[in-house]
Amino acid sequence: MSVHDAVTTTGPGVASLVDVTTRDPIDRDWVARAVQLIQADANRSADTHLLTVPLTGCPGVDLYLKDESTHPTGSLKHRLARSLLLYALCNGQLGPGMTVVEASSGSTAISEAYFARMLGLPFVAVMAQSTSAEKIALIEREGGRCHLVADPSTVYDEAARIARECGGLYVDQFSHAERATDWRGNNNIAESIFAQMSQEPHPVPRWIVVGAGTGGTSATIGRYVRYRAVPTQICVVDPEGSAFLPAWRGDDGGRAHPSRIEGIGRPRVEPSFIGTVVDRMMGVPDAASIAAMRFLRERTGLAAGASTGTALYGALRLACELHQAGEAGSIVSLVCDRGERYDTTYGSDAWLERQAIDIDPYAAVLAAAWDSGEWLG
Known part of the structure; x- marks a missing residue:
């Protein structure tokens, strides 16, 4: 801390000494170099792919997955x-x-x-x-x-x-x-989605489906669609025991607990979760999330984590709802991270057995949705 004396006038002919205190600043040259290094990393990184997912059972409904696992560190984060x-x-x-x-x-x-x-x-x-x-x-x-x-x-x-x-x-x-990301644009994930959708048959998605860990992704996308005045709705999928869904529907009496689906679901409502920009929330059983993760790999070869499975399960349900109502449109969700991070947990039958998780009933739900557009859940 450095202190400097200054003379100030408090009245006619009256002078007094006051202490002007300044805090030792963080090295601005170091900060400038640090910012440049991070921005250079962003400049080297291409945008992530927006993948089409063929749903044979829902003609007219187009499903897309934005593959965030291709970032240098392998995830949306x-x-x-x-x-x-x-x-x-x-x-x-x-x-x-x-x-x-x-x-x-x-x-x-x-x-x-x-x-x-x-x-x-x-x-x-x-x-x-x-x-x-x-x-x-x-x-x-x-x-x-x-x-x-x-x-x-x-x-x-x-x-x-x-x-x-x-x-x-x-x-x-x-x-x-929710405050560190510029939700108005600046190449955030929402702006990227809409830019990549611009030449698709249904360029304005009916739904964007995401999970909530911090809540930052749903906050960014939910604010962006309002800022751009587009009718896209935001659906947040929430795993078992998470605090987000009960709080969003006004039921705070239930006891939340840590999620078994890594990356999403929290035992408390996090400050970055902005429920007022979420149009729908959907609870997804853990067994359904894991079944959907495995189903995605079987049908497309995409190896993703269980949080991607949670979102896929919700997206397929919404696709079936549109199909059964005779409506067309697009749905966008995310590949959140790489599947090999979970080889010894969600990818392991022995782990599922120890956790008493049975994914077989949900595999049947996913197959019916994908193949015939019928939601059995």
Whole structure:
């Protein structure tokens, strides 16, 4: 802290000394270099593909999946991590030598570890012990350190404690996701979807279907469609036990618990979840999410995680509703991350057996929807 004396006049012929206090600033040259490094990474990265998914049972309904798994760190969270680190840098919160700390179920931590290493900063991810071993290995590969906790509800306080004690920055994706991303455009995911849809048969989607982890993606897309005055509706799919769906429908009495579907669903309603821009919410059983993840790979060869399965299950239900009403249109959802991150969990029959998860009934629902446009769920 530096203090400078200044003379100010308080009245006719009266002078007094006041202290003008300035805070030692974070090295602006370092910040400028850090911002340039992150922007250069974005400049090197092509946009993600918008894939067509043929639904033989729903003629006239076109389904698209935006493949966010092709980002350098393999998930939708690459966009978020880039925005969060830029937000911290440009708000004067992050400087040279500081430890970056995050509470994360895995994918955000992988992406933040990537950017922290790019900036030469230590990174610590605070995660539940149940996080897949594959995700932990990916964080460590990016130079991060994993701090595992037994109770997932404590990740927020534990991350804040670690950052406080080491003089680092708790990024807090759950509070900052909706404000760190420019929802008006600037090549965000919503603007990208609409640009890529512009030459399709139904360029304005009837529905965009996403899950909610931080809530940032649904907040960005929900605000964007209102800003652009298009009639696209937002459907948020929510896994078992998550707090988002009960809160959205006004039922806060139920007890939420940590989700078994990594990346989406939360035991509390996160600050970045903006329920007023969500048009519909749909609860999806965990077994249905995993069945849909496996079904997608069988039918298309796309290997994605279970959060993608959650969204696909919801998208197929909406496609069947449009088909049965005799309506046409397009539906867009996301491939959130890569399937190999879950080989020892959702991809393992032994893991499903230990979790007492039976996906067979939902496989039949998915096949009927895909092949005949009939929703059996």
